[in-house]
Amino acid sequence: MTEHDNNTQENNTDNIHSKGVTDPLLAVSNLHARVQDNEILKGLDLVVRPGEVHAIMGPNGAGKSTLGNALAGHPKVQVTEGEAMLNGKNLLELSPEERAGEGLFLAFQYPVEIPGVNNMYFLRAALNAQRKYRGEPELDAAEFLQLVKRKMKDLDMPEDLLRRPVNEGFSGGEKKRNEIFQMSVLEPKLAILDETDSGLDIDALKAVAEGVSKMRDGQRSFLVITHYQRLLDYIKPDKVHVLADGRIVRSGGPELARELEETGYGWLEEKQDS
């Protein structure tokens, strides 16, 4: 925890270009991206260092999910300009599966249902594909089961969900918990949580927050996209950014989230007017 506290302090200086302590895990600069014919991201900059939690807030349609999709390599999101580096590797040159292998994880705002494909089977395929990509030995069925059992206990995850087809018939909250469960098994370097808190009941929210907290080890970073202060009460962010109209328009510490909760985004228009 000490390391984490240090990081927090260092980052509160709000100088993303500060040299020294650690190299960034994620460095996004001047990112422009289109979806179909619309430019959604319009020169976005963001730096996340190892161990940090960054929250991204902003009005509906601002481009938050598009940012997550652009980083994860969604085929519908075309990056037209700018850079995105993960751990010194150019993400934009990699396929989605290679990005995952490099340690990027996107918890989907709307997880997809895949009938007929068992959750466990899917997750083992995913983990082993990533391990193979990294040149690590694949886990056999027994090893995998052991790992999964441990993670299930950690997250208090109902066992029957895992025996069912991927997300099929899951409630909204169950789908979100399944995303976090996948994250905990895959152990990414950078996890982007896209509104994972939406639709969760209070207990599930706590379970998700605990899951994230348990995974914080001073190296792993989180990009938490959210509309609410709630989740940030449990997962204390090092930084909070406001994304509006395809750019980060304001950054600050945890207090910015509380401020937004009160003021909303009306001030954005005033800012644009002036």
Place this chain on the structure above:
Amino acid sequence: MSDKLQTFWWQQAHQAVRDSAGREPEWLTEYRSEQLDRFEATGLPDKKVELWKYTDIHRLEDLLDNSLETDWELQLDDDEQARCVIVVSDYGIEVHGSLPTGVRLKPVAEAPRKLWKPFAYVEPGEGRGSRPGSQIQARAYAHVMVNQAAFKTGFWLQVAENTDVRRTIQVVYTQHEDTCLHVNNIIEMEPGSRLTLRQCAQPGAIINVVNRQWCGENACLNVGNRHHLAERSAFLTHTHTWLAENAEQHSLTSNHAGHLSRHQQDVLPVATNTRHSAGVIHRADGSSHLCSISQSLLHKPAAKTQVVMRALADDRAASVVNCAGVVYPDSDDCVVDQSLKNLLLSDNARVYSKPALEIYADEVEAAHGSTIGALDEQAMFYLRARGIPADQARDMLIQSFLSEAIELDDAPWRHSFSESLKAC
């Protein structure tokens, strides 16, 4: 007759009629001869025949010169010894393992005449079952007519009253010398009996099977079909199922590849309260032609039928799924559910998918749907974003798509049936 296939078939049938004389009951020789005449008069289906519009019967001509060397042979491992395997070929019928108690197996020619009910298409009196323009439509059944004239072998399988046969009986079709082997089977389920059958085919060229399935009162027949064919081979089946009161027939079929793989089942309740379900999986790839047709001709009240077909077409393949449900006047309280979904994976593949409902009765519950689409891009991204390579992700989504055909509402037989899709 300039047509190569027609000539070939005519000669086969003609020979069979001659061979039959004196060796089979007289009425059977006559029946064969009648069917030959009918075949001669009707001719082969062309593209004007709806059921043959997208899969070409003339493809069979490409296989008439096949050498029949296959490296396939029946292998029984320890587990399978417990099972009963019936091998049907031009050498006749061989039984491996013992027949379960209560099951009798005889050559089809010994089956009593009453079980040889002619099919609706050849019975002018039963005109309601046939479609408009029936002379053209009858042509769709040329392969059935020729089979009925030319069949070389086949079994009459009888399950005794109230016998619940626990062991699965497996039927394998193969051929050694005849480039086109016609097989004619009759399955007779006596009242209250129960049987699960698995079928698969190893054609070296063409195998053409006609099945009559009789399900007596309260009987239940489950059939799992695994038709995974070599590229240059063809397998045709035509199954006619009669259901007595409270009788059930369920099937699950997996079709993959083949120069021509065509399977039709007509289900005909002859009393009330019958149940039928069919799950069909198609994997048409390479240059294969696959066709599955299910017709439910509901002449009696309170029949329930559910058909789910999931078909994918890739490369230069053609896939046809066709589902017809006719509910005749006074057949009230029937339930008909048809669901056809198709995955089109290549620009050069062709898909034809047609559900059809004709309802002339009251209080009928009916649903049907047909879709043709590509792989879901968002699902693809989801899998890849978890690290799964594109090819593997594609396979998983295809599995996901096809699996819907296995998950029918009639749950009790689902599990044992998934088993039947495994290796033959």
